[in-house]
Amino acid sequence: MSEFYLRTESIKQSDIMSLSVVNSSDRGILDALKSNEPCLLEGSRGTGKSFLMRVAELELEAGNKACVTVFVPFNKSSLITTDDSLQFYHWMMAKTLKYLLNKLRKLGLVVSGLTANLLSNDNNDTEERVELSLKNIVRLFEDSYKNNKTVDISSLPDIEEVKEAIQTICEENDLDRIVFFFDEAAHVFRPEQQRQFFSLFKDLRSPYITCNAAIYPGVTHFGDSFELIHDCIYKKLERSISDPDYLDYFKDIVIKQSDDSLKDEIEAQRDLFNTLALSSGGNPRMLLRTLQDITKINTKGVNGIIKSFYRTQIWSEHTDLGEKYKGHREVIDWGRDFLENSVIPRVEEYNKTRIEKGTDESTIYFWIHKDAPESVKEALRLLTYTGIIRKIDSSYRATRSELGSRYEIKYGCMLSLESTPHSDSKDFYKNLAIKKFPEFGKNHPAYAGSEKLLKKDEQQYEESLRSLLQKPIDVLVALTDWQKERLKSVGINTIEQLHNNSEDSLIEKIYGVGPARARSMKNTATAELLEYISG
Structure with missing residues (x-):
């Protein structure tokens, strides 16, 4: 039988359009994702939310040169564990700006010293320095599960400075707007993360910014300040078996x-x-x-x-x-x-x-x-x-x-x-x-016994995360038997040990693994690891 792509993360950007199938319902969703209004796309696991956002991103890039799209994956949110009550908000801010600067650099667009300064509170006045600073903050947050330490966020700008900087970037480069696509908006078993995500989603609203995000049905917590009816276009990705096509x-x-x-x-x-x-x-x-x-x-x-x-x-x-x-x-x-x-x-x-x-x-x-x-x-x-x-x-x-x-x-x-x-x-x-x-x-x-079911706290989530990271790599079904065997031969036996190894270390440790195979192994492992942790 053929081998299929089961996740959008495994598909090269250049192959997305050749694999896409779009019906009238999908076209309505794509039109909403490409509009000037923020859009939330809701669907169960495996229904194709990420894929449709990628299609919308590519269609925008092809049809409107005055629009810059930025795809921001949030699948590492499960690893963030600090004593900062707004940890997820600050991590999202740093990650969003990092991906924005990376995209602008790839497109050869100008970020002036004044704009770079707006994006950093530590007097970094060049795009490269700001991007490096943001990268360090993101890495510290994503490693915080190891020791639950405090991350210094003093160099992060506030939301109004971010919006001002993005407006300046658009004006200096003759752009209409920046469109963000947020994938895996927040960990489904951490309601506080979701509430902070929707705070940022709403805070980023501006004539120069449009935000879109993929969410799950039933398990998404919007918080008190976000209203589906007033704050976004809300689309459901559902395909009924009774549809004629x-x-x-x-x-x-x-x-x-x-x-x-x-x-x-x-x-x-x-x-x-x-x-x-x-x-x-x-x-x-x-x-x-x-x-x-x-x-x-x-x-x-x-x-x-x-x-x-x-x-x-x-x-x-x-x-x-x-x-x-x-x-x-x-x-x-x-x-x-x-x-x-x-x-x-x-x-x-x-x-x-x-x-x-x-x-x-x-x-x-x-x-x-x-x-x-x-x-x-x-x-x-x-x-x-x-x-x-x-x-x-x-x-x-x-x-x-x-x-x-x-x-x-x-x-x-x-x-x-x-x-x-x-x-x-x-x-x-x-x-x-x-x-x-x-x-x-x-x-x-039939409801008997349901009255005893209680919601549990964040501490129990953290205990579950530590338990998950200690599980053997055998649970990662996307890794081949050969990959698992080679990893175990160099002492990489658990999910955490694999996560902590870089591509370079895999090349160095495993005989017969070069850059291409190491990257493939690392990417496959990371995607599977994060999906496993995220449920």
């Missing part, structure tokens, strides 16, 4: 990354491919993962991968979040139990009853009362984050005109319960009715 759209995504052999298989076995595409529930990464793991696209292979991935693997990954973040373990475990032992059996029984009555209706949906316990809603939010369920809408009226939210269970999770998923899929999909669903009222017995 759904199957063609996902086929095109896969074909873009397929070799000739796989293309021929997909064309010859289109019905089987469609079953896999529907099972992914609109998530490109899940579709690519199941295709990558299948030996052959035939009925046996498709039935087998649907059962193994959607019965076992997707649930294991959700449970693993509780292993990584001890403070959330109880609510994560309770949410899985609630869905597996209460919701899904009710949905199955609902479908069975409709069949017995001879009614051509099936459902993968359920409804939760708006006054259900907050702990129940928190468990559902985390299931939304991992993509096992999707929140369709809020304030939907069900029996007795009560208000609540409708959710969709991943199609593959429901289909995997059948003995022959592929043969059952056609009628099941054809009969799906979004207005038919079991209901869970505000005092439903």
Whole structure:
């Protein structure tokens, strides 16, 4: 089978456009990301938020020479641990300015001494000196997990000086605006980081600055000063399996990354491919993962991968979040139990009853009362984050005109319960009715035990981070067996040991590893390490 890009970070910037597939819904999102208004793009893991932001960045660069785009990844936020109450705000500021100066330098644009001075409080008056100072601050923050020491931020400018400097840069270089794309806006299990991010997001508003960011559904904390309705354009990246272009759209995504052999298989076995595409529930990464793991696209292979991935693997990954973040373990475990032992059996029984009555209706949906316990809603939010369920809408009226939210269970999770998923899929999909669903009222017995679930504090997050860093490199699935073997041969056995080694040290320590392979190994390891830590 073909090897697929499962993460945007692995794709070269020059290959983004050749791999992109854009439908009318995506085009609406891209137009918002390229507008003068700040935009938040919400989507579950693996839905393609980062990829769409990269496409928007490239389209802006190609279509408007008076606009400078700056892509700022925040995936190292999980490593920041200092006694500065605004640690994340200051790290973001330094990192954003560092990436801005780096982009301006690459474009050959001028940063005057006066502007450079605005970007630094330590009298650095050249672009190079300011960039070096910012780089040091960023590095100290990202190494702070090791010793929790204080980082000297005295050289950082305040937000008004930043906006003044950016205005000057635009005026001196005949630019209309600077557009920032913030990826992995903040660690999902650290609400305070998220609140500080949205403070900066709002503070940066100016006629010369536009900010865009990717966020996750359900687990994003905006803080008291940020309002979705007034402070941004809010877009959801969701691909419903009922969309008329759904199957063609996902086929095109896969074909873009397929070799000739796989293309021929997909064309010859289109019905089987469609079953896999529907099972992914609109998530490109899940579709690519199941295709990558299948030996052959035939009925046996498709039935087998649907059962193994959607019965076992997707649930294991959700449970693993509780292993990584001890403070959330109880609510994560309770949410899985609630869905597996209460919701899904009710949905199955609902479908069975409709069949017995001879009614051509099936459902993968359920409804939760708006006054259900907050702990129940928190468990559902985390299931939304991992993509096992999707929140369709809020304030939907069900029996007795009560208000609540409708959710969709991943199609593959429901289909995997059948003995022959592929043969059952056609009628099941054809009969799906979004207005038919079991209901869970505000005092439903299935909520029992949820009242004991409590949110845990930042200290428990830090304990979880230290535990994660001590895990063996074997948990990093993107590393090949050969890479793991070579790393272990030179005493690099844990995630932290790998993170602390530079490309140069890998070249020096590992026989047969040159610059290209060391960079590939380091980049792959870093991306996988940060995603593993981030959930």
